[in-house]
Amino acid sequence: MYFGKEFRKIRQNRAYSQSEVASSIISQSAYSKFETGIRDIDASIYLQLLNRLNISAEEFDYVRNGYSYGRKQNLIHKLFSINYNHMELLRSLKQQAVNFLEEQYDQDIKKVYLICEAFIQIHDTKDIEKAQNIVDPIWRDMSKYEQWYLNDIRIINTILFLFPVDIAIKFTETILIRLDTYKDFRDAPRLKIAFKINLSLLLIKNKDYVIALKIIENSLQYAKKRMDYSLLALHFSREAICKANIQGEGSSEPLKKARQLLTFYEDYDYWERIQQEFNHYTS
Incomplete structure (x- = not known):
């Protein structure tokens, strides 16, 4: 597939000449032929040219598709952004995955389908097993990978709570180390925060309240500015759960912070879910 036309639009918008974009990467004449669709370029040159234009491959693909995700990426994006308690959206996404798979098999879209089906079954039957x-x-497929990349890690995060607690804790510790290699790469720091807060719940379920509290306090100390309000409120509520179980007191202040935060954003449904979780693990 030729992308020269899209490169030309971006180059012209940036007021670059062909020689400026191509300099030290590819000859100007070869680049000109690429823009006009006469020749293609290899992947390494493609990435260098995108870097010269200061645009990521992901953004380029998004722009090229008319400022929208391609069909496959759209389904994957929906999986990671959907509310898993919203059955109508889950069933719709599941059907879209089915339609995609009927036309062509794709391992990633198969995962989308299976995850949707798992959440629907939990809602309909309450059968975790x-x-x-x-x-x-x-998991059997992903356990064969030598390394996990960000999309793999996002998938594991989505279904982490379905693993036995001891296995989930072990996997999470491995993933947190893996995420250190990404440092400030896009949303990797936020994904690390999400894993830490998920790990805290696994530890709470395992009654390891002291360790869970340390993880929460560490995450709050170093990542407070990276959190959105819902994630920050969840940290406060988990802190309250741990303190209630460790000390029998001291939980009112962090829970109050969670309530104030969610009230400010008028997210009353989320506050209700947080209260339910607090009551479940402190009763």
Whole structure:
């Protein structure tokens, strides 16, 4: 597939000449032929040219598709942004995955389908074991990988709570180390925060309240500015759960912070879910 036309639009918008973009990467004449669709370029040159234009491959693909994700990327993006308690959206995404797979098999879209089906089964049957069996092929495939990349890590984060607690804790510790290699790469720091807060709940379920509290306090200390309001409120509520179980007191202040934050943003449904979680783990 030739992308020269899109490169030309971006180059002209940036007021670059062909020679400025091509300099030290590819000859100007070869670049000109690329823009006009006469020749293609290899992947390494493609990435260098994008870097010269100061645009990522992901953004370029988004712009090239008319400022929207391609069909596959759109389904994957929906999976990571969807509210898993919203059954109508989950069923719709599942059907879209089915439609895609009927036209062509794709391993990533198969994962989208299985994850949707697992969450739907949990909602309809409350059968965690059945949901675990549904996503088991995902884990069996991913356990063979020598390294996990960001999309793999996002998928694991989505279904982490379906693993046995001891295994989930072990995997999370490995993933947190892996995420250190990404440092400030895009949303990797936020993903690390999400794993830490998920790890805190696993530890709470395992009654390891002291360790969970340390993880929460560490995450709050170093990542408070990176959190959105809902994630920050969740940190406060988990802090309250730990303190209530460790000390029997001291939980009112962090829980009050969570309530004030969610009230300010008028997210009353989320505040109700946080209260339910607090009551469940402190009763």
